[in-house]
Amino acid sequence: MRKIAESVYWVGVVDWDRRLFDSLVPLPDGTSYNAYLIRGSEKTALLDTVDPAFVETLFSSLQHVEQIDYIIAHHAEQDHAGSIPHVLQRFPQAKIVCTPKAKTFLLDLLPVAEESFHVVADGETISLGNKTLTCIHTPWVHWPETMATYLAEDKILFSCDFLGSHIATSDLFVVDQGRVHEAAKRYFAEIMMPFRSMISKNLEKISNYDIQMIAPSHGQIYDQPAWILDAYRSWCSASAHNTVVIPYVSMHGSTRIMVDHLAAALIERGVSVELFNLAVTDIGKLAMALVDAGTIVLGVPTVLAGPHPLAAYAAFLANALRPKAQFLSIIGSFGWGGKTVETLAGMIPNLKVEVLEPVLCKGVPKEDTLAALDVLAETIATKHREAGF
Numbered sequence: 001m002r003k004i005a006e007s008v009y010w011v012g013v014v015d016w017d018r019r020l021f022d023s024l025v026p027l028p029d030g031t032s033y034n035a036y037l038i039r040g041s042e043k044t045a046l047l048d049t050v051d052p053a054f055v056e057t058l059f060s061s062l063q064h065v066e067q068i069d070y071i072i073a074h075h076a077e078q079d080h081a082g083s084i085p086h087v088l089q090r091f092p093q094a095k096i097v098c099t100p101k102a103k104t105f106l107l108d109l110l111p112v113a114e115e116s117f118h119v120v121a122d123g124e125t126i127s128l129g130n131k132t133l134t135c136i137h138t139p140w141v142h143w144p145e146t147m148a149t150y151l152a153e154d155k156i157l158f159s160c161d162f163l164g165s166h167i168a169t170s171d172l173f174v175v176d177q178g179r180v181h182e183a184a185k186r187y188f189a190e191i192m193m194p195f196r197s198m199i200s201k202n203l204e205k206i207s208n209y210d211i212q213m214i215a216p217s218h219g220q221i222y223d224q225p226a227w228i229l230d231a232y233r234s235w236c237s238a239s240a241h242n243t244v245v246i247p248y249v250s251m252h253g254s255t256r257i258m259v260d261h262l263a264a265a266l267i268e269r270g271v272s273v274e275l276f277n278l279a280v281t282d283i284g285k286l287a288m289a290l291v292d293a294g295t296i297v298l299g300v301p302t303v304l305a306g307p308h309p310l311a312a313y314a315a316f317l318a319n320a321l322r323p324k325a326q327f328l329s330i331i332g333s334f335g336w337g338g339k340t341v342e343t344l345a346g347m348i349p350n351l352k353v354e355v356l357e358p359v360l361c362k363g364v365p366k367e368d369t370l371a372a373l374d375v376l377a378e379t380i381a382t383k384h385r386e387a388g389f
Helices: 052-061 084-090 100-109 177-206 226-236 254-268 283-290 309-321 340-345 367-387
Strands: 002-005 008-010 013-015 031-033 036-039 044-047 070-072 095-098 117-119 125-127 132-137 147-151 156-160 213-216 243-248 272-277 295-299 327-334 359-362
Touching: 002 213, 013 052, 052 084, 070 084, 095 100, 100 117, 177 226, 177 283, 177 309, 243 254, 243 283, 243 309, 254 272, 254 295, 254 327, 254 359, 254 367, 272 283, 283 309, 295 309, 295 367, 309 340, 327 340, 327 367, 359 367
Parallel strands: 044 070, 070 095, 095 117, 156 213, 243 272, 243 295, 295 327, 327 359
Antiparallel strands: 002 008, 008 036, 013 031, 036 044, 125 132, 132 147, 147 156
């Protein structure tokens, strides 16, 4: 147990070795599963649990705790709620406190009895004696059932996945803001970005509380929380940056020539560029770049009459993450024909973008192709100026 305030303790786990989440999300810096214990004068609450693989570590932290009255289940995913059945075995009198939707999910996912639940309304309070918990429904950060908890006496917001970061460190509180900012932006990009509009509403909702500390379910605790709240407001805003993100793959060099030429033409026109070679890139880095990009240009060769699979994956990723980019185009080469543009266009129905004229060439790009790329660069620069990027 590590004390974060009077009678408030971190009882979580640092997972130094985890490198992949949900068999999908890269974790270059590991992660943590943050659980918290609040001892009131009358009752005790455990806020979230840990990944089931680490339940014995959780119990080691709780070895001197004689009673738990409430298990606050902010979120139904296994890394938060998976150890609830084990905790109930040890503390059978405890009630699972959650939103109505979370109850449904937890009954589906865990072997727990329906009578173990205490469902709370948005804004409902729970008294621990000299500590008061306010349950704040925060749907779609990042599941429909998510909730946060506000501890009034200590002005702490326990935010669950909201405002978190995947980072393993022995430091309980943020000490390197730059490192945590990057980890939090990666977390936002990979997990939260599709729900920007709902996150904005939840940011507005929690602004009604005097928050002096934010304790998320992953990553370090913010004892100076203003900067992470400001960062989230920026990431959620509709305002994009004067940046073009170019995810690309090149089989024999032709598409790479086109990508390099377009990048140079954009830079000459005052537009920032970020290139991502899909054959080797960290997909998390690409997702982070998409958070603020004004334009996305896919660089793609044609394979068997369609887009290279890595480019198709990038299109699928962008469609799933729904970044705020306003413009999109496609460049690349082909050998004998195909429907690369049509296939990729059909893969991005969620993107509310203006599609700019693609530039495709047969074989190695020649002068007319390079000239067309110059036109595309000028079009993008003009569109960015007009949009106020």
